[in-house]
Amino acid sequence: xxxxxxIPAESGPVADEAPxxxxxxxxxxxxxxxxxxxxxxxxxxxxDRHHAALLRLARAYVHNPALAEEIVQDTxxxxxxxxxxxxxxxxxxxxxxxxxxxxxxxxxxxxSRSVPFSSLGDGEGDEPAVEASRLHRTWMPLAxxxxxxxxxxxxxxxxxxxxxxxxxxxxxxxxxxxxxxxRQVITLRxxxxxxxxxxxxxxxxxxTNQRVLLHRARSKVRRALESHLVGAER
Amino acid sequence: MSQRGAMSCRQLVELVTEYLEGTLPPDDRxxxxxxxxxxxxxxxxxxxxxxxxxxxxxxREEDVAPAARERLLASFRDWKARPA
Numbered sequence: 001x002x003x004x005x006x007i008p009a010e011s012g013p014v015a016d017e018a019p020x021x022x023x024x025x026x027x028x029x030x031x032x033x034x035x036x037x038x039x040x041x042x043x044x045x046x047x048d049r050h051h052a053a054l055l056r057l058a059r060a061y062v063h064n065p066a067l068a069e070e071i072v073q074d075t076x077x078x079x080x081x082x083x084x085x086x087x088x089x090x091x092x093x094x095x096x097x098x099x100x101x102x103x104x105x106x107x108x109x110x111x112s113r114s115v116p117f118s119s120l121g122d123g124e125g126d127e128p129a130v131e132a133s134r135l136h137r138t139w140m141p142l143a144x145x146x147x148x149x150x151x152x153x154x155x156x157x158x159x160x161x162x163x164x165x166x167x168x169x170x171x172x173x174x175x176x177x178x179x180x181x182x183r184q185v186i187t188l189r190x191x192x193x194x195x196x197x198x199x200x201x202x203x204x205x206x207x208t209n210q211r212v213l214l215h216r217a218r219s220k221v222r223r224a225l226e227s228h229l230v231g232a233e234r
Numbered sequence: 235m236s237q238r239g240a241m242s243c244r245q246l247v248e249l250v251t252e253y254l255e256g257t258l259p260p261d262d263r264x265x266x267x268x269x270x271x272x273x274x275x276x277x278x279x280x281x282x283x284x285x286x287x288x289x290x291x292x293x294r295e296e297d298v299a300p301a302a303r304e305r306l307l308a309s310f311r312d313w314k315a316r317p318a
Contacts, residue, residue, distance in 0.1 A: 038314045040307060040310055040311070040314075043306070043307065043310045044303070044307060047298055047303055047306055047307075048298060048303075051298045051302070051303070051306075052294075052295075052296035052297070052298060053294065056293075056296075069302060073302070073305065073306065073309070076306055076309065077309055077313065080309075080310065080313045081313070128244075128247075128248070129247045129248050129250070130244075130247050130279075135243055135244045135247075138242065138244060144242065145242025145243055145244040145245065146242060146243045146244075146273075146275075147243050147273075147275035147276075150274065150275030150278065151275060151278045151279045151282055152278055153277075153278045153281055153282075154281070154282055154285055157285055157289075163289060163292055167289065168289075168292070168293065171286075171289050171290060171293060172293060175290070175293075186290065190287050190290035190291055191290050191291060191293050191294060192294070193291060196255060207257075211251055211252060211255060211257065214251055214255075215248075215250070215251035215252075218250075218251060218283060218286060218287065219247075219250075221286050221290065222282055222283055222286040225282075225285075225286055225289065226282065
């Protein structure tokens with residue numbers, strides 16, 4: 001890299017790359033070899049595999065779609081420029097997301113915006129996972145703290161089968177409506193399938209904070225899905 | 235959580251993520267499972283939560299806008315042509 005503007009050296013992917021065994025799948029190593037050799041098809045394959053996912057995370061930070069798109073474009077260029085430093089300590093996917101987060105950080109810093117990075121902040125109180133009215137109040141004898149309106153099993157929603165466009169849209173909308181930090185965590189964990197440790201690493205969160213954000217996010221998406229499914233039955 | 239005794243539904247729903255993450259201390263985990271075995275409502279709740287997670291995982295596949303793809307491939311050619 002010549003200018004070092006997009007990935008500041010101190011927070012670049014290289015700094016996080018601890019020496020150690022190679023964890024990247026053989027496919028990743030081969031893809032990097034092909035990129036270094038200038039094979040355009042290898043780049044096209046990576047774009048098809050990861051671009052949408054990168055964009056999804058970028059949108060959880062910046063709500064302007066054009067800016068999110070630009071940040072992801074910069075991420076791909078930064079990947080090419082840091083190729084020589086990829087040693088396979090992580091998967092290519094993790095490496096790419098790390099670059100994205102770094103590009104985003106330096107971009108947001110430059111625009112001197114208040115940086116909406118994952119924190120427990122978000123001006124959110126300690127909201128309950130379930131509407132208070134669904135459960136009996138704690139002080140009530142016997143029924144205290146138990147369901148007054150118990151949830152039903154979603155029998156019509158087998159996990160294996162394809163979901164309807166409406167249900168998909170409902171989940172999508174619920175995630176989009178979350179506060180940024182919750183949206184970032186659920187996007188990485190549940191949509192993209194990253195593990196808890198990777199997400200803590202990427203977003204700079206403690207294990208506990210990551211869990212609290214994930215819990216709030218999942219609880220709200222479940223709630224939205226419940227009202228969607230109840231509405232759909234009628 | 236340090237209280238002894240049975241877990242309420244209200245407590246259980248707040249511990250679902252820790253339960254699924256496998257981060258509940260053993261005695262809380264035992265009380266969680268004890269409650270679950272006796273409470274249909276909470277069983278259904280946990281099931282809904284699992285399905286919510288599975289559904290989020292199905293949002294993934296999405297196509298790349300052709301214009302964005304073209305732009306990226308053009309940047310690749312620029313990068314390639316650049317003197318090392």
